[in-house]
Amino acid sequence: MLEMAILGLLQEAPMHGYELRKELAAKLGTLRAAISYGTLYPTLKRLNTAGWISEQAASTSIVPPMTSKRGRIVYKITAEGKERFADLLAQAGPETYDDAGFGVHFTFFSRTDRATRLRILEGRRRRIEERREGLRDMMARAGDRLDAYTLELQRHGLDACEREVRWLEELITNERSGRSPDRNNPSSAAGPAVETPPVTPAPHLDRP
Amino acid sequence: MLEMAILGLLQEAPMHGYELRKELAAKLGTLRAAISYGTLYPTLKRLNTAGWISEQAASTSIVPPMTSKRGRIVYKITAEGKERFADLLAQAGPETYDDAGFGVHFTFFSRTDRATRLRILEGRRRRIEERREGLRDMMARAGDRLDAYTLELQRHGLDACEREVRWLEELITNERSGRSPDRNNPSSAAGPAVETPPVTPAPHLDRP
DNA sequence: TGAAGATGTATCGGCCCGATACATCGCGAA
DNA sequence: TTCGCGATGTATCGGGCCGATACATCTTCA
Numbered sequence: 499m500l501e502m503a504i505l506g507l508l509q510e511a512p513m514h515g516y517e518l519r520k521e522l523a524a525k526l527g528t529l530r531a532a533i534s535y536g537t538l539y540p541t542l543k544r545l546n547t548a549g550w551i552s553e554q555a556a557s558t559s560i561v562p563p564m565t566s567k568r569g570r571i572v573y574k575i576t577a578e579g580k581e582r583f584a585d586l587l588a589q590a591g592p593e594t595y596d597d598a599g600f601g602v603h604f605t606f607f608s609r610t611d612r613a614t615r616l617r618i619l620e621g622r623r624r625r626i627e628e629r630r631e632g633l634r635d636m637m638a639r640a641g642d643r644l645d646a647y648t649l650e651l652q653r654h655g656l657d658a659c660e661r662e663v664r665w666l667e668e669l670i671t672n673e674r675s676g677r678s679p680d681r682n683n684p685s686s687a688a689g690p691a692v693e694t695p696p697v698t699p700a701p702h703l704d705r706p
Numbered sequence: 707m708l709e710m711a712i713l714g715l716l717q718e719a720p721m722h723g724y725e726l727r728k729e730l731a732a733k734l735g736t737l738r739a740a741i742s743y744g745t746l747y748p749t750l751k752r753l754n755t756a757g758w759i760s761e762q763a764a765s766t767s768i769v770p771p772m773t774s775k776r777g778r779i780v781y782k783i784t785a786e787g788k789e790r791f792a793d794l795l796a797q798a799g800p801e802t803y804d805d806a807g808f809g810v811h812f813t814f815f816s817r818t819d820r821a822t823r824l825r826i827l828e829g830r831r832r833r834i835e836e837r838r839e840g841l842r843d844m845m846a847r848a849g850d851r852l853d854a855y856t857l858e859l860q861r862h863g864l865d866a867c868e869r870e871v872r873w874l875e876e877l878i879t880n881e882r883s884g885r886s887p888d889r890n891n892p893s894s895a896a897g898p899a900v901e902t903p904p905v906t907p908a909p910h911l912d913r914p
Numbered sequence: 915t916g917a918a919g920a921t922g923t924a925t926c927g928g929c930c931c932g933a934t935a936c937a938t939c940g941c942g943a944a
Numbered sequence: 945t946t947c948g949c950g951a952t953g954t955a956t957c958g959g960g961c962c963g964a965t966a967c968a969t970c971t972t973c974a
Contacts, residue, residue: 500961516922524844525856531804537961569969570922588922593932596739609856615863618724629736636732654873655736658866665862708930724953745930747955777938778953801963 505583508575544591595625622665630659713791716783758787803833831874838867
């Protein structure tokens with residue numbers, strides 16, 4: 499899953515690890531906790547070995563280009579990596595519907611075709627509905643057995659489920675009628691399916 | 707964290723692994739996905755080695771008590787395990803405030819003293835507030851840069867944060883004024899701090 | 915100049931997951 | 945009666961991901 503996130507970010511612009519982590523934490527929001535370096539660097543190494551990305555040493559300061567032993571490393575997606583990302587974008591399996599997977603896929607929805615978007619949204623909805631049903635008949639069946647705190651936790655969980663289902667319903671409806679999810683920007687409410695959409699280019703701020 | 711959950715469940719009644727998993731999935735609700743056997747059995751082994759629990763072979767059928775090679779194993783908490791659980795109950799560190807940790811701790815709130823309950827609730831609130839702030843000034847600062855889908859994901863995440871903070875506020879208020887969280891059962895709204903509370907005994911259904 | 919703090923790369927031990935395998939039990943159809 | 949099949953139950957393995965930690969470099973400011 500993290501593989502997909504990295505490939506997607508690098509598709510927008512080359513970056514080094516530190517930037518990648520910040521971008522990741524920013525875009526993935528609540529569905530995915532901030533990624534750890536203990537995960538990030540091994541994964542980058544793995545992607546490099548697989549040939550999806552390439553590493554390129556780069557010095558931080560402008561003047562001495564190669565004096566330092568350990569400078570920053572800029573990661574760049576390769577042609578194979580782009581193919582790989584396209585594959586990942588199009589597929590929707592069970593791991594696409596858990597919190598982390600859904601968050602990553604949703605983040606790249608503007609680069610996903612509408613059919614896949616719908617498949618994912620509906621799969622996620624199904625998943626949450628199952629969770630909700632489980633919670634419901636647990637609370638119904640267990641008026642005793644559960645103490646007040648546990649019950650309150652379930653109640654809150656159930657509420658969150660119902661809320662997310664409603665959110666998904668709305669998104670699905672919008673998808674079917676060809677609308678963008680953006681409610682505050684009605685100007686973009688006409689665009690049909692997106693293949694290479696108006697992703698704002700992400701300036702690759704080397705020195706902010 | 708799983709260690710605490712297991713110890714807590716076994717404090718209510720001895721169980722075998724399969725039961726434990728179901729009980730776990732039931733009580734922990736949404737904050738914690740169903741535990742995997744690949745985690746459960748190694749953890750049980752670890753707890754046994756540490757001396758917190760004891761394993762005891764038991765045949766499933768009633769008649770032949772010892773004919774089978776691999777029967778079910780009933781796990782039981784030891785005196786040391788109870789001490790350990792009491793320690794875990796009382797402590798509140800950073801790992802107590804993430805989703806999984808908070809879920810487990812909250813589940814055992816009826817066995818936690820009020821001061822610790824308040825510490826945990828407030829720590830969790832602080833954690834969620836930080837997440838919320840991060841989300842807020844991300845959305846404020848990034849009117850461009852973020853496409854409509856990413857923005858919508860953030861908006862939904864922000865909403866969930868605000869909702870959880872309100873929920874926590876309410877729980878904290880209730881704690882301070884000495885009320886039980888159960889809104890549907892006003893009969894239990896008078897009990898002061900709980901040390902060995904009316905936990906319903908969990909019948910240990912050996913044959914359902 | 916030099917110390918503090920932000921930036922940046924990297925490893926290690928350990929928790930936990932999904933997939934898989936395998937054994938036993940209860941029950942109903944052939 | 946027996947055979948198979950689904951539920952119950954224990955167990956392992958590879959791998960993803962995390963938190964803690966270490967260490968190097970750059971920027972800033974007193």
